[in-house]
Amino acid sequence: MSATLELFGEPLGAEPGEITRERAAIRGFLAEAKHSGLMATSCDSWMSGHSPEFSRELGRRGWIGMTWPRRYGGRDTSPSMRFAVIEELLAAGAPVAAHWFADRQIGPSLLRHGSAQQREFFLPRMSRGELYFSIGMSEPESGSDLSSVRTRAVPARDGWTVTGSKIWTSHAQHSHHLLTLVRTGDRGEKASTALTQMIVDLAQPGVTVRPIRTLDGREHFCEVFFDDVFVPSDRVLGTPGSGWKQVLGELGFERSGPERFLSTFPLLSAMARDGAAEPDFGHLVAQLVVLRSMSARVGKHLGDNEAPGVAAAVVKDLGTAFEQDTLDVAREWLSQHPAPDLAELFTQAQTHSPGFTLRGGASEIMRDIIARAEGLS
Ligand SMILES: Cc1cc2nc3c(=O)[nH]c(=O)nc-3n(C[C@H](O)[C@H](O)[C@H](O)COP(=O)(O)OP(=O)(O)OC[C@H]3O[C@@H](n4cnc5c(N)ncnc54)[C@H](O)[C@@H]3O)c2cc1C
Known part of the structure; x- marks a missing residue:
């Protein structure tokens, strides 16, 4: 039995036995999934292979949110164990896009900055592969210069009213929630205190999601418009004004x-x-x-x-x-x-x-x- 990712039938490195066993389990599942038609191999499957059926099956088998605490539906495994599993999924070109952002960065952000209520509501549903998140950072004029985001949230009774738009929002047409970065500070205030992360329910009145067609004729990402969308106070992630610092931490998960x-x-x-x-x-x-x-x-x-x-x-x-x-x-x-x-x-x-x-x-x-x-x- 090989102990790591393979090319030419040869292992690329060596790993402890418990990780070898986990690789064998996920490889067995992937072979079955190909055989039964649950999945077909494709390139770039983490971005374009959106299959709620596949995600739910992975969740049922404990392969989403693996490192999260058990009380939130995780398995408390090491990062190395998770690394091996996601490597196998990617190597097989499995359709993991539906739950990818939730597993990769929303879950860790909730564990780091979320309230007890947010963790208890979102994490178990995410780890079962049933609840999907998109990421709402980029805007038409704010991509590389993310600190210039203009989508604005102003205080309202028991929450905030959000107005503005996002672009490139992967799978917003399929996701249930969006973790978005908005401006809550005064005009001219620095990003380090002026930005806030909020969880927006994409079924909320005032949200419009418009998919964008790409070269392959499919629709992987969207424009998202907020027209006076109400976001309750308990859907702020962390505290108002702490969004920029939190996003910088999240980008580590996103890029590495x-x-x-x-x-x-x-x-x-x-x-x-x-x-x-x-x-x-x-x-x-x-x-x-x-x-x-x-x-x-x-x-x-x-x-x-x-x-x-x-x-x-x-x-x-x-x-x-x-x-x-x-x-x-x-x-x-x-x-x-x-x-x-x-x-x-x-x-x-x-x-x-x-x-x-x-x-x-x-x-x-x-x-x-x-x-x-x-x-x-
Ligand atoms: C397939 C795909 C999926 C995406 N999914 C999401 C998503 O789910 N959520 C989300 O929020 N965003 C998403 N994005 C957006 C992505 O993060 C942005 O495209 C990226 O940050 C670049 O921003 P921009 O497109 O506005 O380009 P710009 O910032 O306008 O940059 C255009 C070009 O100018 C160059 N440039 C800009 N500033 C500088 C500088 N200071 N120095 C040197 N060169 C510079 C850049 O390198 C780039 O080549 C996605 C993008 C793609 C392609």
Whole structure:
């Protein structure tokens, strides 16, 4: 039994026995799920493979919110155990998008900043794969410069009234709630005290969700409009004014995971199966080994108070560059070794690739974060 992610039928590293057993369990489940038609392998499945049926099945088997406390539906496992499971899901190209944001960053944010009532309501439903969240940070004029968000919340009786809009909101048309960043401070006030995170029920009157069609003819992300939307006080995450600090911590979870370099793994794996071993391919495997090790290390520290933002930016920047390199090698390989299933994986990866270096923060911004930390900018 292999003890870690495989390429050429060979393990990429070694792991403790309990993780090997968990990998065997999830691999068994994934093989069954392919056989029964519950899933089909695709590239970029964490962003585009939205299947509530699959998410509920994973939740039923304890593979969502694995590191969360048992009282909230988790299993109290180590980050390494979760890393192995999500790596297997991504390597298999499984449709995990429905619960991805909830599992990756909303759950950890609720555990860190949420009230007892918020944790008790949201976490068990999320860990069962039944309640889905979207992330409402970016706005038409505020992407890289997130601190300039203009969606505004003003105090109302027992809560807030929110007005404004968000864009690029992945899967808002399917999600139940949105964790959004809004301006509650005075005009000219600094982001460090002027922004607040709020949980918006997407079925609330005044919310309009408009999906955007992408290159592949599908609708993965949306515009979201708020027209005097009421948000009760108990749906503020943390305290009013603490949103910016919280979001910076959350971005560590968003940028450092193995999805930042495994979107194209099904393609890489199919090339390995078909005999690819040229020098370029060896170079990809070497990068993959390094990225896995970096991402796993960052993952171990995500629970610490000091969010490893710089290390997460390194993983995101190098990881998405690796995904683009994989596409280049695959293009060359396919021109000499045509294979229909590989061509389909290539097309999926290619049509989604314009977003790889943008989502979660553009590469230039990652490099700026790294340079500043090194005193270079
Ligand atoms: C597939 C996909 C899914 C997404 N999902 C979500 C989601 O669910 N929720 C959400 O909130 N957001 C989401 N986003 C938005 C994403 O976070 C933004 O696209 C990203 O932060 C860049 O912002 P922008 O698109 O406004 O581009 P801009 O900020 O306008 O940047 C455009 C270009 O200018 C460059 N640039 C900007 N500022 C600088 C600078 N200071 N120095 C050097 N270069 C600079 C950038 O590198 C970029 O190439 C998603 C994006 C994609 C592609």
